[in-house]
Amino acid sequence: MIRFVLDGEVIEVADAAPTDTLLDHLRYRLRRTGTKEGCAEGDCGACTVVVGELDGDAVKWRAVNACILFLPMVDGKAVATVESLSRNGALHPVQRAIADGHGSQCGFCTPGFVMSLYGRSIGALGTEGTPVRDVIAGNLCRCTGYGPILAAGEANPPQPADDRETAAVLRSIAPLRSGPGWFAPRTSDELAALLLEHPDARIVAGATDVGLWVTKGLRDLGTTIFIGDIADLRGIDEDGDAVTIGAAVRYSEAKQALAALHRDLGELVRRIGGLQVRNAGTIGGNIANGSPIGDMPPALIALGAELVLRRGGERRAMPLERFFLAYGKQDRQPGEFVERVRIPRPRASTRIRIAKLSKRFDSDISAVCGAFAIRLEEGRVVEARVAFGGMAGIPARAPACEAALTGKPWCEATFAEAAAALAEDYRPLSDLRGSAAYRLTVAANLVRSLGLERENLFDV
């Protein structure tokens, strides 16, 4: 059984399978059909709901895609849907603004936009200081061109929300932490023990990738361990030397700390998925799933990040790049899990550039993602760390390029030479995101651009 709070009422689901989605439950069991399925993969936002959990006396909310959120992931939490907003018969100001401002045409995406903007209006995760266009970048509309929806967002600034009622009900139910075929441990020690017992169990953090194995691949995940509520994997430790991020920290939670490491890193995080994806997906998951184009690894590799894995009571650390062995293969043993990633603070003498290239600026997967951390002493490169995603079966460093840079002065000619060296480092593939030739060309151009005065398209 799982339990969650919906509009102040405790909903009990006796027969939840670990991979039943919140969206299907809302639509087909509770007949709350306001929340829509547009893609069932977390890319359109039509299914946006907000999920809340106790944070001291308050409730911390976040907008998420219900289509790839498994029911056990809301066990012990609160959920609000578009229907929640006008329960008393009056439209919420966000709803009013969209309706009156001609922000709906076909109306199918509208509940998702309502919930994203509602999330902003209650200060939900990731919305603070975030422009409206970024708050709704994970919501697709095919009719309006977005203008009226943006205006509705601007017209509804964040207001303090009164969550006392929800908090009280949340306190009255304890998470159940396990059910048939699934576990949701609360500590990493419990997780370590569970994984020794079930070494083949599927580990799920935010389900932004694994969710698709179920909705698109129609797979049965077998025993599933949800790690999203493991408190000691959700910490961000910042000290003078490094930022250490637990495996279950969501992108939105880590964004500030990462942006503080370097502006480009914050910008990269901003462009990963839509806000709903960043509110669910974790950096640990992005690493552990070993995607060849996973957007964080190239940046973290360039920054010299170290990965800590744990099996039972044993831990081992490795440079992040060594975790990726080959396409689809990572250096993780049965029963082992990614515990945290440690990112050293760049030295003042290190210049950093991270660039993600994709067909669409927001909420797209990169064709090529390049990251550079280049340390200078007296105008010469003393250490170059260059890493790319999308150029090989795994995120990988560029040794020839790095060698071509090392010892050279920071100038246009140096980077032109280093750019040419990339051809030795990578044999990229052609796929739907770009041809091999384009990938090589544009990767080389990214290297070249380091030697040129920076002109940013988004400053225009």
Place this chain on the structure above:
Amino acid sequence: MSDAVGQPLRHDSAEGHVAGTARYVDDLPEPPGILHLAFGLAADGHARLTGLDLTEVRAAPGVVAVFTAADIPGENNVGPVVHDDRLFAEDEILYPGQPLFLVAATTHRAARIAARLAKVEAEPRPAFVTIADAAAAGMDFEPPQIMARGDAAAALAGAAHRLAGTLTMGGQEHFYLEGQAALAVPGEAGQIHVVSSTQHPSEVQHLIAVLLGVTSADVTVEVRRMGGGFGGKETQAAAYAAACALVAARTGRPAKIRADRDDDMAMTGKRHDFIADYDVGFDGDGRIEGIRIALAARCGATVDLSLAISDRAMFHADNCYYLPAVEIVSRRLKTHSVSNTAFRGFGGPQGMMAIERVMDAIAAHLGLDPLAVRQANLYGPGRDVTPYHMRVEDNVAPEIVAELVASADYAARSEAVAGFNARHRILKKGLALTPVKFGISFTTTHLNQAGALVLVYADGSIHLNHGGTEMGQGLMIKVAQVVADVFGVPVATVKVSATRTDKVPNTSATAASSGTDLNAMAARNAAETIKQRLDAFAATQADAPSWSFGELCRNAHLARISLAATGYYATPKIHYDRAAHRGRPFLYFAYGAALSEVAIDTLTGEHRVVAVDILHDVGRSLNPAVDLGQIEGGFIQGMGWLTTEELVFDERGRLLTHAPSTYKIPTAGDRPPRMAMRLWDRGENVEATIHRSKAVGEPPLMLAISVFSALTQAVAAAAPGKGLPKLDAPATPERILAAIAELRAR
């Protein structure tokens, strides 16, 4: 009189949309015993189907029944014009994603899982996937069509300047947010009720009747609203509705289908990709003297609407420009890929892209400002006959262009862009102003008719029904405004209802931007019939001046006056001789113009649209808010087509970009930071359309050609003096970078 017409009223379902209470097919309560359906799809492309073993499918948990072509009582066809669209493949698999069979199960997931368990035996055949493949193989659906006026060959030979070139344009996925969906409920005596997310309920009705071997009167099709259509539910909804009807008819149980997004994208047609070749002769001012344009369309595996779409591409290969001697040749090519279909603009955008590329080519060749070349070529007095021999009688393009040039300050903007380009090494800007002239009417003349049913109840409330369907475009509110105006009552008095084939028969698709033009006229005619009866009755009643509308209706009813009427409308003046490609296919034209400013990064190929100014003619607007919504939405959709939206097929015709993770429509962040849109305040239809308004659904999409043209200019600025870049659409970073490299290498 009511003041309903011309007011910026919000969408009639706006509150339902935001509250989540507006219901779409999949939101309806499920009737007891409902079966959930999923198609089994061909994984590979063109092949001879030699065996289909469905044993495992039938044995899968939750499966109640499985259907193949052999289970169809009538005709195995869901094709609208030529009956070549099988509901299920029989002997030949034509494209990847083609339905082979249908699973009915107790849950949606069970049906989907079972649908993947078939053992398909097929002998692969060569797949012709690209336009070049199909053209070389001579896979034409009909002989090349030729539209001509004057002696193009002589004009080309005699012209002072002559240029030839090619432009390739990709297709476009509709990406309606609500995927294809239908629900069928069996009735008594073999009757069936189908709720379908379709733009064309009458066609769905007719196809189901023939497929089931019953009459049209046995089948009722209903649609309250679609979660977006854009042409993608004009013919493409039929297979889903037919599947439900087949299962309901064969099992006696209700049946529902909702396509998973990936299946939807693999199974349904898209905008046609085109290749346009041109050979143009012109004078020193850039004025065209003679031109040949060859258009080749990738139609996909079946005919669908491709012939009419290709016709419309020819009709718009002039756009706003007079072509003194012209020959347009169009090939309609069969490929072994999903059958392409209607999409907002219906071939018009591709034809228009061709001639706009010609304008840019001429300007680059002569070193002129492209705007000057465009203006020199606009239709005008004595230069006002189209390639299909229709006189342009309502040409306002020169005025609109001139007004936009002034209001957006083209000269200063152009200078600023040049300055920017001089100051920047990596970033380059481009600016372009392009006009639009879009022909309004179905080019298949008989489709230009509509019916309506208006019911006035004795309490004075009004029930409005017509043949048009609501897909978000605001049709229902506009027609309600027109009807409210007839009766002089508040718009809220007029209740909008679902479109049903048992209320208004034999309707045309809600398509070709014609929804309001046709249905508002029909509804007005119905309303006027009732209004005249009421007026005549009131004239005999001494107390009538003191009655409310409700009291009038009550008394009229007591006096045995009929308060129901049908209305009908057929577009006047139009005719077309398709064999000769001559006539007047359009009642009138809609016009507009857009100025787009873009920036590109010459190292990465990334681009950004930084500013857009639009002036658009909707005649006398019935609802300015709805019209502006269509303009903005159409523009952004067109921008997506030409920039981020790239369909990638493999060599077997499989679509690789079959989900929003890989197919990228614009997001809010892609909306240009400056978007200044205005309705042309002098707009008024010279034809007697409904309140002198003009259609608005499709034309604004083509305003986005200005973005593509501006990108072309920005690429040109990366290598000044090298001429016209070979930029193809969509202008992805890869294509922009390749165009820069090619230009610099010249």
